[in-house]
Amino acid sequence: MARYQVIIAYDGTCFQGFQRQGGRARTVQAEVEAALTRLGWQGSAVLYAGRTDAGVHAAGQVIAFDLEWSHSSEALGRALNAYLPEDIAVKAVREVGPDFHPRYHAVGRAYTYRLYIAQDRDPLRDRFAWRVWPEVDLPRMVAAAQWIEGRHDFAAFGTPMKPGRSTIRHVYRASWEVLEDASLRFHILANAFLYHMVRRLVYVQVLVGQAKLEPEAIGAALQGQGHLPPGLAAARGLVLERVYYPDDGQGFEPLGESLIASGDEDCG
16 A cells, blocks of 8 residues: 555536535546546545635646555556546656645645636636736736735635634745736745635736726735725636645745644635
């Protein structure tokens, strides 16, 4: 019996989130566990780095499980892909120590959020991006993003999965880029995230870009001052890009402690 760390990607459009649910809800976890069962897995639940909501995508979700497997890690990845549906794929597999936990051992997570500016909907883009209208002023959004970086209390932008947990998070990077098709992509890297935190941050920055708020309103909210309008960016623009671990060779050195280690959950 060995423990395996597996990186998976999925299109979240047709899933009711990552975590297994009761009834007939289609979830990523349930599909992965069904594939594992066909390989002889007898566990009760895979471990995972974080939950993602219905409609949210992943390029680098991390799961772990124990399995009796007599072949290579690469062969395990191929076998899983043979049984997984088309909207989930294994990207990498490696054997890890028996105490590895993809959530508790994480030191950072990276998300991206994509949006495009258009008055009319575009069915070919709407699966992976949020359509925004009226237009936005990108320099205002860039100025807003600068307030996000650093160690702050993000209670105005999300909630912990368990009541009473800390709402302090350390954001190492928050930035915008313009893509070749003129859509905008928000990058954010932090030690952990609150529930709905990324989608809330994007929504508020769009309001800044539309001159409905000033960039300083984000700084005030992080200090527990002022009031921000309610709202979230659409789930379909959000992607969990990568989960970082100590000494995993991915080039990320955390600047602060991992709040996940204290039991907090990660869900952008």
